[in-house]
Amino acid sequence: MKRSRPPVHDQLRIAEETSMMTTRPELIGDFGMVASTHWLASAAGMSVLERGGNAADAAVAAGFVLQIVEPHLNGPGGEVPILVWSESERNLKVISGQGVAPEAATIETITGLGLELMPGTGLLPATVPGSFGAWLRLLRQWGTWSVADILEPAITLARKGSPVLSRVEATVAGVADLFRTEWPSSAEVWLPGDAPPAAGSRFRNPALADTYARIARESEQAGGTRDQRIQAAHDAWYAGFVAEAIDAFCRTAEVLDTSGERHRGLLTGADLARWQPPVEDPVMIDYGRYRVAKTGPWGQGPVMLQQLALLQAAGIADVEPGSADWVHLITEASKLAYADREAWYGDPDFTDVPLDDLLSPEYAKQRATLLGDTSSPDLRPGSPGGREPTLPRYPGDHEADPAAGSGEPTLRGDTCHLDVVDANGMMISATPSGGWLQSSPVIPGLGFCLGTRGQMFWLQDGLPNSLRPGARPRTTLTPSYAFRDGDPWLAFGTPGGDFQDQWSLHFLLDLIHRGMNLQQAIDAPDFHTLAVPNSFYPRDIHPRHLVIEDRFGPDVITELRRRGHLVEVGDGWSLGRISAVARDGGWLKAGANPRGAQGYAVGR
Known part of the structure; x- marks a missing residue:
């Protein structure tokens, strides 16, 4: 050339x-900067900086807000890789908020169902929800705020409501019939009055607000040190009421997916309990x-x-x-x-x-x-x-x-992104995704659905990205x-x-x-x-x-x-x-x- x-x-x-x-x-400034794919997430992150939080605190708060305001692009059941530069430590680290395949997820199990590809929706492609654990790892290791304070903006927006994006209206409209006929728990959340929420209207998700409010309460009630309270929040998700609801739903619900068949999930409470986000x-x-x-x-x-x-x-x-x-x-x-x-x-x-x-x-x-x-x-x-x-x-x-x-x-979602830098030089880049409202039915009582990142595995032996229990999809x-x-x-x-x-x-x-x-x-x-x-x-x-x-x-x-x-x-x-x-x-x-x-x- x-x-x-x-x-x-x-x-x-x-x-x-x-x-x-x-x-x-x-x-251009010298106090702090937050940039993201939604104005309310950026505003939430900046409010944390203005109130004395650092870049890690701001990123976590903004990350949880993105789940509320861009639910077609990410959700609590999804995942997030995070890059964090610590000025005090003078090093860059990666938090792998990508959950792993369930222990029961083998190639033989999936192909035994007559499938050549992992479905793109439903319960079969669910991996351990990694987003919550990764955000808490960032908060614990590099942040300063409490779980309750960090979750407050997301809880408020979920309970009081946030403006519906035109793409959210279009996404829900595209899967409304599926929700009505096959995924009734999703219809209960996303079809108020049996209709998709209109662009610009106020949408509330009280079940998700209750989920995060309960985690905040259990964190505060645990007492002890800040680390112990953050661990209590982690446990509420991965070994407590959230894991129990996920386990029960995957064991009992038969869900229509892109294969055209109905399948139960493979994810269990034990899968969640054994997972920790690597740094x-x-x-x-x-x-x-x-x-x-x-x-x-x-x-x-x-x-x-x-x-x-x-x-x-x-x-x-x-x-x-x-x-x-x-x-x-x-x-x-x-x-x-x-x-x-x-x-x-x-x-x-x-x-x-x-x-x-x-x-x-x-x-x-x-x-x-x-x-x-x-x-x-x-x-x-x-x-x-x-x-x-x-x-x-x-x-x-x-x-x-x-x-x-x-x-x-209408079934595949996309992704969000956010970046933060504070006056002390801490810098964070994070890409939340998965757990899209259209990818899997809402788990009853929790207000959110699981992710489908397992669709990226191959159901063929001997490949670097072959499905294996406990592995991260590429x-x-x-x-x-x-x-x-x-x-x-x-x-x-x-x-x-x-x-x-x-x-x-x-x-x-x-x-x-x-x-x-x-x-x-x-x-x-x-x-x-x-x-x-x-x-x-x-x-x-x-x-x-x-x-x-x-x-x-x-x-x-x-x-x-x-x-x-x-x-x-x-x-x-x-x-x-x-x-x-x-x-x-x-x-x-x-x-x-x-x-x-x-x-x-x-x-x-």
């Missing part, structure tokens, strides 16, 4: 772009003067690092940002990195992931030779350290029309963190499933190579490829398919088509949902996504 540094007039044009008008200002070291790679950090390969996080290594080896610094060359090179590098995700990533507690080889400069240089001038139609995993890759047996027709979607347009959730010149710099991330480590990558590249500020890089036009296997049921893939916002312009789109990309031109403000906070030049900064008119950053 030929690449050259842009001529002088193009360099001037690029410089002009960096001063472009943005949808909102990049926030791990991040995986990191150097990219020039930057060091970028992600979760381990139980998530797709390292795929961003592989893309960076490939792009560095391919000489992206010499490519004109925003050009057809730029989009093409990034897209082809993404395909190679995601192919390795398919062949090599899984829970490292259960499989040998050759991460050192996958992230080595030598491997990146070798793989970069595959980057050609035209769009590749092939899924091409590499052979790190000489190992031979093994791919799953993908179901269906990989050339299916992507307009058909995932096969369950999730798509992927918060991000970056250092600059060795100093803490940036916490960022986005919803978006498989696209998360494409959109987040593009944002980072715009900061580094185009000199944009946070809001400019968030607002910049975006793109992604569908030529990577979908992590969600029914696991489709669309070779050469590239979705791009129309703000890239006709010349770029025409050239990409000439190179063999099947280009789908989307609305100019439709792709990417980044939020970010930063420490930069003695200031704290923040930006949030304008797309969807929902994300917001606050700070001073």
